[in-house]
Amino acid sequence: MDDVTRQKILDQIPVIDYIPKENSQAFLYLKRVLHWQQTNSKNAVLVVDDSSAARSHISALLKRRNFTVVTANNGVIALEKLKEHKNIKMVITDLEMPEMNGITLTNEIRKKYTREQLAIIGISGATSGIHSARFIKNGADDFLRKPFCPEEFYCRITQNIESLNNIAKIQHAANTDYLTDLSNRRAFIHNANHRIAEYVKRKVSYCLAVLDVDYFKKVNDNYGHDAGDQILKVLALYMRKHFGGD
Structure with a gap:
C-alpha cells in the first residue's frame, strides 16, 4: 500500500496497472482492465502534440493498454489523420501547438464528429486553471494537466472509452430488432x-x-x-x- 512499492512496480515496463486489494471494488476494476486489454485494439487513439517526447510518452502508455495509436505534431495534420483512420475513437491533444492549437482543433473536430462518435481529451502544462474550462466549453470531454500520473491517465482514458461503448450499445438497442438483429x-x-x-x-x-x-x-x-x-x-x-x- 505504500507509495514506494507502488512506484517501483509501475516503473516496470510490462506492468499496465497497480491495484491494491483494499475492497471488492478493486476486483471490479481489475475486471474492467482485463476486458479492455482484450478489446482496446479495435479502438484507435490520435495523439496530437508538437513535442516528440510527449507524443512518445503518451503513445507508450496507450500501447501498454493495447490501443492502436496514431500521431500528429499539429492540429492541421490531426484533421487529415482523422479522415484517413476511420477507427479513431479518441483524440488526445495538447494546447499549445504551431499552425493550429488544441482549442481550435477541438472546435474543428466537433464540427464533424459528435460526442457520441468521438471523445476528446485536452492536455496542457500551463499552470492557469482556465484552460480546462476552455477545452470543455469548446467540445472536449475531459482534461489532464501535465505532468500527469499514469494511473489517472488510464482512468480518464478508460472512462471515456466506456462512455462511448455504452452510447453505442444504447444506439444499437434503439435501432435494432431484438430477435433478428436487423435494423428496426x-x-x-x-x-x-x-x-x-x-x-x-x-x-x-x-x-x-x-x-x-x-x-x-x-x-x-x-x-x-x-x-x-x-x-x-x-x-x-x-x-x-x-x-x-x-
Whole structure:
C-alpha cells in the first residue's frame, strides 16, 4: 500500500496497472482492465502534440493498454489523420501547438464528429486553471494537466472509452430488432431517407425490395412461435450474408 512499492512496480515496463486489494471494488476494476486489454485494439487513439517526447510518452502508455495509436505534431495534420483512420475513437491533444492549437482543433473536430462518435481529451502544462474550462466549453470531454500520473491517465482514458461503448450499445438497442438483429422500422426509415436523398443527388439508380415469407402463419400455428422465431433468425442470417449491411 505504500507509495514506494507502488512506484517501483509501475516503473516496470510490462506492468499496465497497480491495484491494491483494499475492497471488492478493486476486483471490479481489475475486471474492467482485463476486458479492455482484450478489446482496446479495435479502438484507435490520435495523439496530437508538437513535442516528440510527449507524443512518445503518451503513445507508450496507450500501447501498454493495447490501443492502436496514431500521431500528429499539429492540429492541421490531426484533421487529415482523422479522415484517413476511420477507427479513431479518441483524440488526445495538447494546447499549445504551431499552425493550429488544441482549442481550435477541438472546435474543428466537433464540427464533424459528435460526442457520441468521438471523445476528446485536452492536455496542457500551463499552470492557469482556465484552460480546462476552455477545452470543455469548446467540445472536449475531459482534461489532464501535465505532468500527469499514469494511473489517472488510464482512468480518464478508460472512462471515456466506456462512455462511448455504452452510447453505442444504447444506439444499437434503439435501432435494432431484438430477435433478428436487423435494423428496426425506426432505423430503416432514417437510413432510407438519407440514402435515397444521396442517390437522387448523385443521380444513381436504386430499388426497394420487399420480402414475404410464404405460409409463415401456418408455421406458427403448427409448430409454435418459437419455431417461427427461429425461421426469422435464419432468414436474417442469410440476408446479412448475401446482402451485407443491416
